Amino acid sequence: MDRFDTDSRLIFIHADMDAFFAAVEILDDPSLAGKPLIIGHPGPRGVVSTASYEARKYRVHSALPSVEAMRRCPEGIWRSPRGARYQQVSRQVMGVFEEFTPEVEPLSLDEAFLGIEGSLRLFGGAVTIARQLRQRVHQVTGGLTISVGVAPNKFLAKLASDLQKPDGLTVVDPDRIQQLLDPLPVEKIWGVGPRTRDALHHIGLREIRHLRRAGRELLVRHLGESSGHHLWQLAHGEDHRSISTERGSRSISRESTFEIDIQRGAASDGFLREAAEEVARSLRDENLRARTVRLKVRTGSFRTMSRSLTLDMPTQEPGPLFETARSLLAEVELEGEGIRLLGLGTGNLIPQSSPLQPGLFEDRAAAQRQQVVSQLLDRSRRIEGGAGLERGKLLSKPPEDSTTVDSKRRDDPTGG
Numbered sequence: 256m257d258r259f260d261t262d263s264r265l266i267f268i269h270a271d272m273d274a275f276f277a278a279v280e281i282l283d284d285p286s287l288a289g290k291p292l293i294i295g296h297p298g299p300r301g302v303v304s305t306a307s308y309e310a311r312k313y314r315v316h317s318a319l320p321s322v323e324a325m326r327r328c329p330e331g332i333w334r335s336p337r338g339a340r341y342q343q344v345s346r347q348v349m350g351v352f353e354e355f356t357p358e359v360e361p362l363s364l365d366e367a368f369l370g371i372e373g374s375l376r377l378f379g380g381a382v383t384i385a386r387q388l389r390q391r392v393h394q395v396t397g398g399l400t401i402s403v404g405v406a407p408n409k410f411l412a413k414l415a416s417d418l419q420k421p422d423g424l425t426v427v428d429p430d431r432i433q434q435l436l437d438p439l440p441v442e443k444i445w446g447v448g449p450r451t452r453d454a455l456h457h458i459g460l461r462e463i464r465h466l467r468r469a470g471r472e473l474l475v476r477h478l479g480e481s482s483g484h485h486l487w488q489l490a491h492g493e494d495h496r497s498i499s500t501e502r503g504s505r506s507i508s509r510e511s512t513f514e515i516d517i518q519r520g521a522a523s524d525g526f527l528r529e530a531a532e533e534v535a536r537s538l539r540d541e542n543l544r545a546r547t548v549r550l551k552v553r554t555g556s557f558r559t560m561s562r563s564l565t566l567d568m569p570t571q572e573p574g575p576l577f578e579t580a581r582s583l584l585a586e587v588e589l590e591g592e593g594i595r596l597l598g599l600g601t602g603n604l605i606p607q608s609s610p611l612q613p614g615l616f617e618d619r620a621a622a623q624r625q626q627v628v629s630q631l632l633d634r635s636r637r638i639e640g641g642a643g644l645e646r647g648k649l650l651s652k653p654p655e656d657s658t659t660v661d662s663k664r665r666d667d668p669t670g671g
């Protein structure tokens with residue numbers, strides 16, 4: 256029993272596996288323990304998926320180009336990601352979460368928010384739940400550790416889970432929220448990415464206390480009404496978002512099989528641009544934004560490969576979907592083969608109303624322009640039944656088109 260177990264304001268948990276992919280590899284091959292382990296493809300176009308804590312001492316981290324990781328940590332041990340195995344462990348972990356509450360909102364394979372208001376009595380309090388959850392994850396996975404934050408809201412829970420990684424349990428005292436937040440750097444705020452951080456630094460705002468003192472008006476002037484207001488609220492430790500259990504379980508995608516294999520270049524760009532338009536339109540229709548972009552490629556000899564990337568800024572616009580899919584395709588080893596099937600998918604879908612898109616700050620004008628274009632397109636489609644405006648030039652339609660909306664998968668591996 257913890258003194259905070261009687262505090263009924265503590266109703267959210269954020270739980271996040273420690274260096275998940277690397278930890279699974281070490282679990283399966285204990286000889287890797289204590290070594291600078293890097294999950295990813297060490298080739299010239301690869302990026303680091305996850306680094307073990309030993310590798311992080313060499314400043315190797317997720318999304319770092321592999322070439323740079325090899326330079327920083329020449330003694331690093333590389334392993335290719337094993338998505339199916341990570342998904343298997345992910346299901347175990349999510350299963351543990353569901354032992355404590357039906358209110359589970361996965362953010363990726365290895366992290367989730369839990370709404371525990373309805374479970375407090377049954378288990379004896381928030382901290383007891385967090386402790387038991389950590390034990391259960393360790394037990395069920397055969398030895399993996401998870402860091403957990405317990406807080407009065409989602410924002411603070413996510414912030415807290417990161418404060419004592421790895422293997423940490425952090426409780427946010429509801430009476431000392433401002434003392435906790437004030438000295439932290441602005442980038443500790445969920446959603447403030449490197450570019451927003453730099454922009455905030457540029458106007459002299461480095462710590463959360465600076466955001467608070469800057470006042471709502473200044474933030475709104477620089478970030479826009481929605482993001483500025485939201486950031487100001489977060490700087491005060493306020494967050495009214497609730498658990499969304501639908502989230503992340505769906506994907507919206509479009510794929511095509513070509514009659515004649517196409518080549519990477521103008522033809523694949525043409526298809527991806529068109530697919531991005533359609534997928535973005537479906538996202539807007541459903542008031543969703545995608546955090547993850549997926550690419551599926553099948554070659555002439557029926558080799559099927561998929562790649563995915565999680566975006567800094569969730570989107571419902573075709574531009575980022577297209578650019579991301581295109582860069583993912585550039586990474587695929589075609590080995591001289593043509594492309595038989597190409598698919599552009601999205602996952603990790605979040606409600607459009609979720610405020611504060613990281614990066615929106617500096618791209619605000621461009622994003623607004625794009626939004627206006629999209630609204631026009633949507634409107635013309637409704638009026639004219641699809642035969643209306645087109646954004647730029649699209650290549651001719653390949654055969655066997657299908658736009659699918661499915662709910663098969665929870666999420667893509669994102670590491671961390």
Ligand SMILES: [Mg+2]
Pocket residue numbers: 271272273274275365366670671
């Ligand atoms: Mg993690």
